[in-house]
Every structure is written in C-alpha cells, then in structure tokens.
Amino acid sequence: MNGRIVTPDGIINGHIAINGEMIEAITPDDTTDAAGTDIIVPGFIDLHCHGGGGHTFTTGDAEAARKAAAFHLRHGTTTMLASLVSSPFELMRDAVEAYQPLVADGVIAGIHFEGPYLSHARCGAQNPAYLRDPAPVELTELVKAGPETVRMMTIAPELPGALEAITFLRDHGVLAAIGHTDASYDQTQAGVAAGATVGTHLFNGMRPPHHREPGPVVGLLSSIAAVELIADNIHLHPGMLAFAARSAGPDRAILITDAMDATGMPDGRYELGGQEVVVADRVARLAHNGSIAGSTLTMDVAVRNAVAAGLSLTEAATMAATTPARLLGLTDRGAITPGLRADLVILDADLNLKQVIHAGVPL
Known part of the structure; x- marks a missing residue:
C-alpha cells in the first residue's frame, strides 16, 4: 500500500x-x-456518536447499534463509543446489558452516557424530563453491570453530588466528561480536579465565555482535560474550531461527530431521546424549539473540515485517532x-x- x-x-x-x-x-x-x-x-476513533445510517444507539437495541456502527465503519470510524442521550435509568441499565456482546465482538468500544446528570439551563437537545442530579446507586449499578462496557459519562459539575460522582467514575476506570453545563470557571476547574478528563463538545451546551466569568469553555481549555470538537461547520465556525484546537493542542483536542441516526439519510423527521427532530440541509434541530440536536457528520468529513480550517494533516489525524485512543487506553x-x-x-x-x-x- x-x-x-x-x-x-x-x-x-x-x-x-x-x-x-x-x-x-x-x-x-x-x-x-x-x-x-x-x-x-x-482509522478514526469517535468518542461521541448517537447513530447513523438510519440506526440509533440511543434505545439500547443491539441490532440497531450493530447497523449504526457498520455505517460509520464505512466512513472510516474503526473504533467508536455508542452514545446515549439522557434516559430513564432502566433504559441505561438495559443498554449496558444489551451492548456487552458488541463490546466483546469489537463492534463498539463501549458506551458513552451523555447524561442524565446535566444542567436544565444548558440541556440543548437533551430531554429535560429525564434530567436529574447524580445518583450514587445508579452509578454503582451501571459500573458493576458493565465494568468493561461503561467507558464515559458526561456530567455537569455544578450539580449536587457531581464532584463525588466524577471521582467515583475516575476511580472505576470510566472517563468523566464535563458538558451540558452552566458551571462557572471555578466549578469547571473543580470538576477537573475531581477527575474529569474530557469536555463534551466544547462550546455547545455550555455557558458562553465572558471576560468577567470565563465559564466552562475557558475552564476546560486552561485545564489538563481533552476537549471534543464537532467539526461540521455548523456547531462550530471553522475559525473557532481552529482556535480551540490550537489552544488545546492536538494532544488534547478530539474530533467527534455527535452524529444521530439521520446521518447519511434524507432530510425529514427523526427522533432523539423521545423528542422529535427535523433535519433540513444537513442540520438537525428539535421540532419544538429549534435547538441543534446532534449532527449528520461522519469522521471522514470532520477530518476534511479540520484541514480546511487550517489544521495540518498530522494534527487532524492525531485529533481523530491518536488522542482518543490514548484517552480510552487503547494502546494497540x-x-x-x-x-x-x-x-x-x-x-x-x-x-x-x-x-x-x-x-x-x-x-
């Protein structure tokens, strides 16, 4: 070759x-x-993906998950986490059980729970009906049920019990991510100190930066945490993508898709976490309020967009593969x-x- x-x-x-x-x-x-x-x-490694090709990870259906992973594999994603949105605990527990054989077969590398311990004020396309404060009994049962399956969880660090939950995840080998948060700079830094190592889709679902209160964006960029970047030119302007990637450096910046089942499918009406989503001209939005609801991005396009934004091929490849592999502990x-x-x-x-x-x- x-x-x-x-x-x-x-x-x-x-x-x-x-x-x-x-x-x-x-x-x-x-x-x-x-x-x-x-x-x-x-080969690309996507830490944050909800589905694709008309199939979703969010319902805990193993056959749908296999098909979603196969779709993204055809676009170069050779390793991925299956991301669920905020859900009832029963669905989360059932998904851990259902996806364990897929992890064993190498179809997915594990589950990323994006929620439900998130901020109501910054919930974005997360279903507010399922948001709640961190529950130690839930975390304990999930980790116990899938010690090799539960790989990452997004938490808003300002919630009651969030710092303890972040430390619990870290101590049990689960990546704790900060996202969908209204945290201050200091609260964000406290989350990193407690053990968080990832920022979920930086800028999106976060309090915007302000020069008198930098908030989670600057809190994450100025920390040791890695930061996810959705390089679809919709969630982030190319200039902001390049700025964030260079601020963090390729060893801390990660390209993700945040793709939903509508990826690779025609425009139309879809569903995410029990909420209707309308996709038009590549953009997915909640039907009831227009909030951006995931993406229709694939990793090959994300890499192409990152290079077009001014990053080098080496930097883009590091962000799309090397850095996420290191975070997941995949040394092979x-x-x-x-x-x-x-x-x-x-x-x-x-x-x-x-x-x-x-x-x-x-x-």
Whole structure:
C-alpha cells in the first residue's frame, strides 16, 4: 500500500506492509511523487456518536447499534463509543446489558452516557424530563453491570453530588466528561480536579465565555482535560474550531461527530431521546424549539473540515485517532506505527474517502 502516510512523526512518502491484523513495516520511498497520491491516515476513533445510517444507539437495541456502527465503519470510524442521550435509568441499565456482546465482538468500544446528570439551563437537545442530579446507586449499578462496557459519562459539575460522582467514575476506570453545563470557571476547574478528563463538545451546551466569568469553555481549555470538537461547520465556525484546537493542542483536542441516526439519510423527521427532530440541509434541530440536536457528520468529513480550517494533516489525524485512543487506553491502535493494529483510512488528494482497512481487512 503506497501513498503519503500520516504518522505521529509527520508525513512519509512510502509503503505500508500489513501482516494479518498488524502493521508490519513502513518503508519510505523518497522517489515517489507526492502530488496526487493517496493519503493514508489511521482509522478514526469517535468518542461521541448517537447513530447513523438510519440506526440509533440511543434505545439500547443491539441490532440497531450493530447497523449504526457498520455505517460509520464505512466512513472510516474503526473504533467508536455508542452514545446515549439522557434516559430513564432502566433504559441505561438495559443498554449496558444489551451492548456487552458488541463490546466483546469489537463492534463498539463501549458506551458513552451523555447524561442524565446535566444542567436544565444548558440541556440543548437533551430531554429535560429525564434530567436529574447524580445518583450514587445508579452509578454503582451501571459500573458493576458493565465494568468493561461503561467507558464515559458526561456530567455537569455544578450539580449536587457531581464532584463525588466524577471521582467515583475516575476511580472505576470510566472517563468523566464535563458538558451540558452552566458551571462557572471555578466549578469547571473543580470538576477537573475531581477527575474529569474530557469536555463534551466544547462550546455547545455550555455557558458562553465572558471576560468577567470565563465559564466552562475557558475552564476546560486552561485545564489538563481533552476537549471534543464537532467539526461540521455548523456547531462550530471553522475559525473557532481552529482556535480551540490550537489552544488545546492536538494532544488534547478530539474530533467527534455527535452524529444521530439521520446521518447519511434524507432530510425529514427523526427522533432523539423521545423528542422529535427535523433535519433540513444537513442540520438537525428539535421540532419544538429549534435547538441543534446532534449532527449528520461522519469522521471522514470532520477530518476534511479540520484541514480546511487550517489544521495540518498530522494534527487532524492525531485529533481523530491518536488522542482518543490514548484517552480510552487503547494502546494497540490510533496511529500508523509498526506493531499497531492495521486500522487505516485511504483518502484521495482532496481528502475524499477511498477505502477503509479494519484490522488488516479491506472493506
């Protein structure tokens, strides 16, 4: 496989040798003309996705989840978390049980619960009927039921009991994320100190920054936490995407889709967490108030948009694969390096997807 290979150390013109599931070697070839050649990047890792191709993760249906993951795999996402929106506890518990076989099969890498411990004031497209303060008994049961399945949870740090919940998640190997929050700068920093390591879709679902009260955006950017960025040019202006990515650096910035089931589907009416969503010209909004409701983005487009916003190919690949792999503790993937799993995405010179290779197998 020849092309411009995007490695952690830069772009190499050369050849990748694959042996079984693994990358065996990278051989430079300086005589290759880079102009017009394919670009090879690591398989994408999406930490925040609610569905795609007409199928959703949010209902806890295992067959729908398999189909949603297969849709995004065809767009280069070789590893992903299945994100649920705020839900009754019974649905959350049932989803953990239903998705455990998918984790065991490598279809998904686990579950991300986006809620229900979120701010009413910043709930966005989350269903307010399901929002509540952190409940230790719920957290304990979820983690106990799926110690390898529950991988991330988004919490508003200003809620009663939130800091204790964040520490509990950290201590049990679950990524605690700060999002859908009306927290102050100090409350955000307290959440990071308690163990939060991710900011859920930075800017969106958060109190806006102000020079007298920086709020969660600046609180997260000035912390050690990684920050998710939805690079669909709708949730974030390209200039704001580039600003946030450069402020955090590629080792702390993460490209995500926040995609819903309408991704890859025609405009029309859909559902998210019990609320009607209208999709028109790529934009998903709640029918009753017009709030943006997830995205119709795929990771290949997110990478292309990030580069168009001024980030380098190496930076975009790091944000789309290497940094999320590190956060999840997946040491066998996330970069094009000999000895790692051969999860690869081949793009043309204009960054349009040409082929996906998953664990050494071309799709």
